[in-house]
Amino acid sequence: MNKLFYKYKLQLSIGILWLFHISAIIGIGLGYMDWFIEKTPLNLLVSMVLFFLIYPLNSSKKLIIFFAFGSIGMFAEWLGVNYQLLFGSYSYGNNFGTKLDGVPYLIGVYWALLTFVTAAIVDYTEWSTKPKIIVAAFLMVLLDFLMEFSAPIFDFWEFTGGTPKIENYVTWFVLGVILQTILRLVNIKGSRLFSLHLYLAEVTFFVFAFFYF
Secondary structure, rough: OHHHHHHHHHHHHHHHHHHHHHHHHHHHHHHHHHHHHOOOHHHHHHHHHHHHHHOOOOHHHHHHHHHHHHHHHHHHHHHHHHOOOOOEEEEEOOOOEEOOOOOEEHHHHHHHHHHHHHHHHHHHHOOHHHHHHHHHHHHHHHHHHHHHHHHOOOOOOEEOOOOOOHHHHHHHHHHHHHHHHHHHHHOOOOOOOHHHHHHHHHHHHHHHHHHHO
């Protein structure tokens, strides 16, 4: 009974993920970009709640690591926004939610969420630990790369000069490797299927944005 309930809960959660992302694609395509992009914080919060339920984050160890990753992400972004360190010179816009000293709280959540999700995706393979860490970090960089094209248009963030320099992607990869390594050391695992769908939904949306704009 519990397995059947989890199966339906998983299917429903995946359906909600795609509903939100496909609705945004259709809405933007119909000319309602501002309305949908302003709901970005809601979309991220929904994704986070579903992640907590389905992954799941059901132990103190998982919760501590998740929030530690979020804090590391926030600190790195704080250095970037306020001191132009690590990522280059950039600033956040108004569509990524409430900020702390120029850094949206949700970007910390995003760092943690993306680390856990990409780690689960590479668990589909039979690779050894090191290749899994490298590929998972690469998947993190790939999504950031796709987001960079539409981030200024959506008023998420914008780099001085319009485009990020190579240091942005190098920092993403290095931090990704560090976080992925920690996750492997503490041996935290979760739903690969949910993680795959969450990642693909994000990729689908930003690939659409890349070609649409």
